[in-house]
Amino acid sequence: MTSLKTAVAVTALFSLGGLAQAFQAESQVAPTGRQRCGYDDKRFIVHQGIQGGQATDCNWQSTNPDITYAPTYIYSVPIVFHVIEHTNGDGALSPATIQDQIDVLNEDFRAIQGSPGAPGLDVMVQFHLATVDPDGQPTTGITRSVNDAWHMDEYTTPGYWEVLQWDPLQYLNVYTLNTVGYYGYYWGSPGSIEDGVYLWWPYVGDNSSSTAANDNYGRTATHEIGHYFGLHHTFEGGCAGGSCYSSGDLICDTNPHASATWGCPSSQSSCGSQVPIRNYMNYTDDNCMWEFTEEQARRMRCRIEWYRPALADIVSGCGIHTIYCDTAPNSVGAGALIGYAGSFGITANDLEIKVSGAPPGQFGLFYYGLVQAQQPFGDGYRCIAGQFYRLPVVLIDGAGVGAYAMDYTNPPALSGEITVGSTWNFQFWYRDPAAGGASFNLSDALTTTFCP
Numbered sequence: 001m002t003s004l005k006t007a008v009a010v011t012a013l014f015s016l017g018g019l020a021q022a023f024q025a026e027s028q029v030a031p032t033g034r035q036r037c038g039y040d041d042k043r044f045i046v047h048q049g050i051q052g053g054q055a056t057d058c059n060w061q062s063t064n065p066d067i068t069y070a071p072t073y074i075y076s077v078p079i080v081f082h083v084i085e086h087t088n089g090d091g092a093l094s095p096a097t098i099q100d101q102i103d104v105l106n107e108d109f110r111a112i113q114g115s116p117g118a119p120g121l122d123v124m125v126q127f128h129l130a131t132v133d134p135d136g137q138p139t140t141g142i143t144r145s146v147n148d149a150w151h152m153d154e155y156t157t158p159g160y161w162e163v164l165q166w167d168p169l170q171y172l173n174v175y176t177l178n179t180v181g182y183y184g185y186y187w188g189s190p191g192s193i194e195d196g197v198y199l200w201w202p203y204v205g206d207n208s209s210s211t212a213a214n215d216n217y218g219r220t221a222t223h224e225i226g227h228y229f230g231l232h233h234t235f236e237g238g239c240a241g242g243s244c245y246s247s248g249d250l251i252c253d254t255n256p257h258a259s260a261t262w263g264c265p266s267s268q269s270s271c272g273s274q275v276p277i278r279n280y281m282n283y284t285d286d287n288c289m290w291e292f293t294e295e296q297a298r299r300m301r302c303r304i305e306w307y308r309p310a311l312a313d314i315v316s317g318c319g320i321h322t323i324y325c326d327t328a329p330n331s332v333g334a335g336a337l338i339g340y341a342g343s344f345g346i347t348a349n350d351l352e353i354k355v356s357g358a359p360p361g362q363f364g365l366f367y368y369g370l371v372q373a374q375q376p377f378g379d380g381y382r383c384i385a386g387q388f389y390r391l392p393v394v395l396i397d398g399a400g401v402g403a404y405a406m407d408y409t410n411p412p413a414l415s416g417e418i419t420v421g422s423t424w425n426f427q428f429w430y431r432d433p434a435a436g437g438a439s440f441n442l443s444d445a446l447t448t449t450f451c452p
Contacts, residue, residue: 034200036215036260036283038185039227058230058302063250069298069305071124075312077172078130082164083144083201084177086151091201093176095326096374098142100205102127102322104218105225108280109292116217119278120291123300125229125312127172128322131339134166138337138356140323140444151177153198161187161194168195169310172228174221176201184220186227190307197224208287214264217286226281226292229300230307234281235260239271253293254279264288321448325374325383325427328441331434332359332400335380336443338428341403345451346420351406355428355443358396364430366391366404368416372425372447378438383427383445389416396430423449 035041057064081098085091107115111122129141143164150160165173168188173196179185183203188194199221206218235257237248244252257270260283268275276282280289281296292300304312321344327335336358342350353366369388374381389412396402411417418424428443435441 035182037220037223037227037233038179038182038187038198039224039233041182042185042187054302055306058299058306061250062246063295063299064245064302065252065295065298066302069302070294071122071297071301073124074315075125075301075304076315077125077127077312078170079127079141079172079174080130080139080166081142082160082173082175083142084150084160084164084175085144085146086148086178087146091151091177093201093204095140095142095324097205098129099322099324101218101221102129104206105221108219108222108290111291116287117290121294121297123292123297125300125304130166130171131321131323134170138339140327140337153177153180161196165193165196168192169308172197172225172311174199176204183215184224186224190303197221197228199224214285214287219280219286219289222280222289226296226300230303231281231292231296231300233260233283234276234279235283249281251293251295251299253295254281321446323444323446324372324425325445326381327357327444328380330357330359330379330432330441333357336400336428336430336441338426338443338446340446343451344448346408346418349406349408352403353391353406353426353428353446354401354403355396355430356399356401358400358402358428358430358443359432359434360396360398360400362396362431362433363393364396364402364428365393366426366428368424368426370424372445377442378440379432379435380442382442384425387415389413402428402430418450420450423447 057066079102083091083093105127106112108117109123109125111117111120130139131141133139145164149156161175169191175196175198179198179200182200184197184199186197188196203216203220207216232249234249234254237256238258239256240247248256254276255273257275261268261275261277262283264285264287265277268277277284278289278291280292323338327337329335334357336355339354339356341352341354344351358364367384367388367390369384369386371384371386373385374383391404391412394402394404408418425445425447427445430441431439432441433439
């Protein structure tokens with residue numbers, strides 16, 4: 001069934017006259033029978049609110065790759081995954097799979113050494129699951145819905161994107177469902193009700209294996225988030241010519257080519273030059289892609305600065321935290337969630353580790369270690385393996401909140417000293433006799449690298 005959303009998009013696209021020709025869709029389909037990307041079909045909302053005086057540096061008509069936008073500091077982007085399942089079970093994704101997708105994004109956008117993205121450019125944009133929801137409450141950064149029409153990407157009133165979306169100016173909304181006809185797409189414009197990335201659920205995470213398709217390594221998300229940050233396909237406009245900063249993909253260091261590249265050729269020529277077969281914004285297999293270019297990086301960072309100024313935190317390269325591992329239901333609700341206040345700076349020494357959603361009046365303690373895990377323990381999961389360090393016992397208050405103020409000058413053991421550049425994992429253990437079972441449980445876990 002073709003959703004009304006698609007029909008409206010195509011109608012609006014062609015009502016824009018010459019824009020339709022410039023934004024022609026690539027019609028070839030992947031071996032799965034789906035188009036690699038639905039961006040060209042969905043791209044009909046082209047009006048955008050200018051957020052600052054230099055927004056014309058990266059609007060829909062042109063790019064100014066000024067050195068001002070070169071990657072010199074890190075943007076950290078919070079993501080919320082909206083997992084939309086069918087009643088038959090299709091669409092179910094585990095927290096581990098979603099975290100795996102976050103890891104692939106960071107490998108690609110940060111060109112992390114030892115990863116498939118290592119040969120590329122460090123764009124200095126990285127991603128983490130949101131830890132605070134729009135109401136200021138702790139969150140896993142994952143929402144879950146079961147709705148057959150939503151899962152099949154059908155038009156409903158209201159649309160699932162209208163119901164589920166978190167403030168698009170402060171969160172990157174990712175919807176996982178059956179994106180009928182596509183691996184994925186970006187739809188909307190910055191701040192619009194549709195603004196978000198939509199992914200075919202089996203193509204979330206790194207599904208590489210000796211028997212897997214070469215296009216299912218998690219880079220559908222990398223490609224669509226490139227669109228979210230204002231990039232076009234490298235084959236945009238074909239060989240039409242004109243100024244490379246105001247035609248085609250609006251980028252000069254990505255050679256133009258007549259059509260998308262499929263598979264993984266060792267080389268390919270088009271429009272009189274070599275095709276950028278390794279570029280994330282082409283259509284080559286996931287195991288063939290490994291780069292954004294310098295000018296693509298500058299355009300994306302320009303878009304963040306002027307069109308999404310409230311989206312990302314600016315960091316120096318440390319202090320990025322990630323929530324991992326599963327919490328488990330307890331006697332008072334869905335489970336305890338770890339969080340923090342203050343910073344991850346050693347000099348500031350102002351970190352307070354916190355937990356919410358724990359049983360009021362019970363005792364617990366935070367502990368930390370170097371090795372991540374997810375092993376059944378008590379009524380929940382132990383998320384830290386190997387040697388660990390206990391912090392003093394805390395009393396959970398009447399609101400279900402517990403907290404402990406860290407003091408880096410007084411570690412529980414010399415081997416547990418937290419220093420600049422070290423990475424540690426934190427979790428909260430607590431008593432819960434009212435739940436029965438083992439009478440104790442644990443929160444999810446937090447990992448971070450500490451700053452000067």
